[in-house]
Amino acid sequence: MNELVAELKTRARLGLNAARRGDVGLIDRARAGLGRVPSPVAEWRLRHCLTLVANEAGFDGWEQARRVLGGEAVTGDDMGAFWHAPRCAGLLSHWFTGYAEASAFLAGADGRVLLPYRRQFVVADDNYLEAVGVPGDAEPWRRAGRDLVAAYGTPGWLALARHRLHATRSADVPGRRTQMIRP
Known part of the structure; x- marks a missing residue:
């Protein structure tokens, strides 16, 4: 696993922990990206968040993100919209x-x-x-x-992909805010 895949895994874990603490930022992003929230947050698993962070990075799902960012894709594979915004x-x-x-x-x-x-x-x-x-x-x-x-x-590709992945962070997207669910 390279640093790009590790970064997405970290984002997913942090997002899941934040959602379980009541932070609605991840829920809002799921609604914006998917048009719905997959299930009640209390039932979310890491796989839900992996899919969400993969979607935010321009991929159809976690497996595609893992293959492309991990350097495992082959000629003719769908490379996602990672290099597009x-x-x-x-x-x-x-x-x-x-x-x-x-x-x-x-x-x-x-x-x-x-x-x-x-x-x-x-x-x-x-x-x-x-x-x-x-x-x-x-x-x-x-x-x-x-x-x-x-x-x-290649190392050059990896360095540029690191720049691109940094730009896909939710905090870098204008207009996105994190809010807390109030009891």
């Missing part, structure tokens, strides 16, 4: 269904990066990276060759 929707980026086409486009696109999105690929600029919370001028980009598909699982 709602703030990116209004930005002009180049989307591709095939890696070869995206990689060829990247070769002629100075200052852009190639990122996975589910089973597709996006070639984006620094504005996109800023929206997902990843610095565009970071040293790991040079090590990754500005292609996070080809660099998947």
Whole structure:
């Protein structure tokens, strides 16, 4: 298990403990993300919180998050929306269904990066990276060759994924507050 998977597990454990103490922040996030609360909080288990933190990081569930962030995904797997954020929707980026086409486009696109999105690929600029919370001028980009598909699982990819995961923390999302349930 790498540090990214460990971070999500820690978030899930902290969220479960907070929910059991009466903190409704996790409940509100579950409603916002799922449209409902899976069951009464008293019945929640760690698996509920693992799913929630995986969803918040851009994955369909815990198993997908564990495989992708753990470096176990293979070519053709759904890589989730980890490298995407709602703030990116209004930005002009180049989307591709095939890696070869995206990689060829990247070769002629100075200052852009190639990122996975589910089973597709996006070639984006620094504005996109800023929206997902990843610095565009970071040293790991040079090590990754500005292609996070080809660099998947490398130390450069891991360093950039760490930046991205940090940006997915609930505390970093504007408008999210933690409240306590009052007896």
